[in-house]
Amino acid sequence: MSTTSHEATGSDTPTVKMITGTIDGTDVTVPEGTMIIRAAELMGVEVPRFCDHPLLDPVAACRACLVEVEGMPKPQPSCAVPLGDGMTVQTQLTSEVADTAQKGVMEFLLINHPLDCPVCDKGGECPLQNQAMSVGRPESRFTGQKREFPKPINVSSEILLDRERCVSCARCTRFAEQIAGDPFIALLERGAQQQVGTGEEPFDSYFSGNTIQICPVGALTSEEYRFRSRPFDLVSVPTTCEHCASGCSMRTDYRHENVMRRQSGDDPEVNEEWNCDKGRFAFPYLQLERLATPLVRENGQLRRASWPEALRIAADGLAAARGRTSVLTGGRLTMEDAYAYARFARVGLGTDDIDLRARAASDEETDFLSGEVAGSCGPVYRELESAPAVLLAALEPEEESPIIYLRLRKAARAGTKVFSLGPFASQGLEKMAGSLVECVPGDLATQLDQLDDETAAALSQPGAVILLGERAATEPGAFAAMSRLVQRTGAEWAWVPRRAGERGAIDAGCLPGLLPGGRPLTDETARQEIASLWGIDPDELPATAGRSLAATVAQIHADAKAASEAGEEEEFSPELAALLVAGVEPDDIPNADQFLTALDSVPFLVSLETRPSEVTARADVVLPVAVVTEKSGAFVTWEGRRRPFGTVMPQPTSFTDAVVLALLSDYMDLATPPREVDDLRTELGNLGAWQGSRVSPADVPAGSAQQPGSGEAVLASWRYLLDLGTMQEGEPHLAGTRKPAVVRISAATAAANGVEAGSRVRVSTDTGAITLPVELTEMAENVVWLPLNSPDSQVLVSLGALPGDTVRLERGDV
Amino acid sequence: MSGTKLTPVITEYWDDAKPWSIDSYRSHGGYSTLKQSLETDPDDVIATIKDSGLRGRGGAGFPTGMKWSFVPQNDGKPHYLVVNADESEPGACKDIPIMLANPHALIEGVIMTCHAIRAHHAFIYIRGEVPHPIRRVHQAVAEARAAGFIGKNILGTGIDLDVVVHGGAGAYICGEETALLDSLEGLRGQPRLKPPFPAVAGLYASPTVVNNVETITSVPYIIRNGVEWYRGFGTEKSPGFKVWAVSGHVRRPGIYEAPLGITMRELLDYAGGIREGHELKFWLPGGSSVPMLTADHLDTPLTYEDMVEAGSMLGTGTPMVFDETTSVVKAITRWLEFYKHESCGKCTPCREGTYWITGTLEKFQGGFGQEKEVDELVELCNQIMGRSFCALGDAAATPYPGALKYFRSEFTDALTQPPDDLFSPSATMVIPSPAGVAG
């Protein structure tokens, strides 16, 4: 990653040879290797097609795209024959042969098709329907018995298959094999009985929804959307996925006031034409119980209040705590809302206590994010694709940033070597044909320092990339060690957060000591730039770096202790008198109990939320804010790429966080800050890149793994993509595709602890225990892995432990 | 009698006591020149086969030497020879007898071919429904291995070769060379998109030659006796001899080995003529996948080029003969039922077309076809022909238009009357059916 702007990637790509052929009498010049069907598209000629998909290898199976090629005795599948130099092609527009061939195929395709368009989800947007209109006959000549199948069948709890509608184009099965790498569906049987089926492997893919989208008929549908709408009744809006920092472009379709479905958008630079099932299906949460009005606490109870009343109480409370308030923004805000918090904290609340991280974090990470990540640009997706080697550290892309996984898998299929520092070779790593560099949690920094020569040599090739996941925050010394490895190898690097709003909030200045645009709070020039932007005197900015979330919680507890020691009579003034909290899920925070008791004991708590939560339940004032479909804004991908999106369904009564903060400023008699997305974005944009000096990360010594005693193991854990995340609520069919929670230990560790294949394992700490079936895994000894936040496996809550900690291990079913 | 003599070469000693044994084969000169041929430069072996004009006997007649020469040399990849012994074409029955009676000639051919194409691994993919030849070829491979013709350092030449006999799982499409390769790799047998052709990227994406059993079995005889000897048989464009398997309504159905260019009239003579009291109705030169011919074509030489000229194809060179007791409607329906059953399902024209055509033909067979369907079926065949992914579709589109050309009235008759009323099923039987089983 570098702070200078990103260098153009096109310059060193090898020059492509251009060739010229003739299609329907017109010359067309295209890069060598371009299929006729694509070349024809370029000149506005649409050849019918079903099996063809630009991102899948051609199969030439459906034969809908036959065209005449001079010198070839038979019509050729234009999806699988590249245009040759000097080649003469005639499509259906100029060739009788092509035209009759296409019509013949179209007629055949319909004989066994049920033609149940009126009750088919695809009706109205169906390539078969559309092309039958343009290429088909008005009446069928076929009078025989159509082939029949029971319909539909579940291939997973979310995906349904109607085999009667299938045209055997093999798009879904090729997607599964070539793109996702999950061979969960395959074509079975032969002749007219050929059908898509699940085979012997259980259905298992995070990307299954893409098959629905690319199916050229209504053979694949989702439980979520089935029979719920007709495409022509939907309003479609291009959006950005709010679920992770992969930053998928999406299309949100709504009807009346409800989101009906979401589909992957087409962005060759980011998600190409794919997305993950979480992004696609996890939107019903948007329509679950919302906070309808502001709430205020009266006699210990929350009651509904008008906006003016609630704003008055909040403004007074916050004004009274000026300089003694801490702001926790969570990782889900848009960049613009995050910026509004960054400014409101410093200007409105006179505090630098601000932290976007509702997760395990460290001071070392704060320095790293401020000094190295904020406002920077690093390698992008295309560079992952062209990298000779990629090292993953504390990152499981398939679970934590699925589009990175898809891009790396694509890269790996073309020769990129993927290495991963982790406790075992995950399914995702295997699907990328990657190599494991075994690393016990806690040991990451040491392993980065001691990376073997062969891997280091791979990373020393030009274009190699190191991807460091957010879990590195629990690895002492990891950031400094990565810098050393970058020095050693010259590799590019990027830091990959999980949540969609983290990177934007870092750029916007939601960290203690970090002003917007990567500007250090303690730098004079930076202070001046920011102060003049905000129309205040530099001296009005907080003088020293504030508190992180962890420090905030600790301070509130210290205050409470001091208060109880001070006794009843004494006037006690706490260091922290108020909290302003946005979109924080307590269960995501290590030591959630401590966090909740801090919320209980802080004198004044204002919560900006969309839905009732454990935070709102403890707040003095609750101010409802807009969900992602009701506002515009931008998320920032792990690359640092801004992904702006527009409002899907405008709701006059719902306000963005920025608008609410502006209202609070008004009530606090402060100058009104910008509140509209465009203004916020412009203001942040005007700031430009920071050229001055940056926080230099502290040289934290490399940590090493704990040495568990007998009956103990080092805890390893990360989140499954589909887990108990609150934004997945309300979609049981998606939940049905979650991976089952298991405990992974090596056979030797199992044997040493009296665990056998098939038995259950109890993992415990003083806080509590989790008991799950064991899956013996080739992995480091005396390490135990379990999913971080899955049903029956909530590590933070149940164990109160973090990866790298020592836990107890025993047979669980005795 | 005939002007063309039978020329038993592959079939020469099939009346030996155990012609399939290695001793029998060796007593007729088998393996005698193997060492010498292994010491010949591989390119010279390819040149010999090229010069001999040997054409593939699997149906397409592709020049064998040319196919071998497409294998890239010094590419650092393993090369493979795959012998196509999936013989499943209706009417084709020559590879199975060859494997039963003369497996060692096949194996010697395999060894010589592997040497020519620099392969150290050969596979013989045998149709799964026929256990006898599978057992026999297994046995022959074991014998050849014991004799030092297969294995490490063959006959001290430093050449290594392993031969694997593989039984298929019962699909006609697995005879198509690329589907065969998928099947051999353990995948579902469906044809692959070409290019790349197998010679460049075949089995396990490595250069692979796929040849028919009869093709490979011809190789040792050519190598032993020379190009001139071989070209002494047959015609300029179709040189050599061939194992003709004559079946159907003839007195002596069976295997007749004779040069290419022999006529059907001559072959019929060797086969004892049409059944007593009957006359020829139609015949097919090489399996159900080639258009039918009639008595008018009895004097056309059976060569690749003349059969095309006559509107048919030589195909597998296994003539099927039908007399006047045969219902063309029923014969065509049988074949289409076969193609429908064997269509792999990959491409639309073949998958849907065979489903539709067969359904319609079954109506004709029941006597309730519709008049417009007589010509509609030709259109449907045209919608398959040349548009399908592989040649199975073309094959399925072949029988009907050919039949209609000569026997249109039988189809129009079937609009009102089931063919069984006009053609007694028992009369057409060659082997009487057991009581109660209708034709």
Ligand SMILES: Cc1cc2nc3c(=O)[nH]c(=O)nc-3n(C[C@H](O)[C@H](O)[C@H](O)COP(=O)(O)O)c2cc1C
């Ligand atoms: C549907 C289909 C079935 C085939 N079955 C066979 C077969 O059983 N045996 C065979 O040798 N070739 C068969 N072929 C031809 C092969 O694809 C291939 O052309 C042949 O094995 C090449 O060998 P040759 O050059 O020695 O003839 C079949 C082709 C098709 C399209």
Ligand code: SF4
């Ligand atoms: S289910 Fe859809 S995508 Fe899959 S093969 Fe059938 S038509 Fe194609």
Ligand code: SF4
């Ligand atoms: S990969 Fe991330 S951004 Fe893309 S759809 Fe899934 S959760 Fe959303």
Ligand code: SF4
């Ligand atoms: S023509 Fe098509 S459906 Fe028929 S066997 Fe070949 S590939 Fe399969």
Ligand code: FES
């Ligand atoms: S789109 Fe070309 S064959 Fe299907």
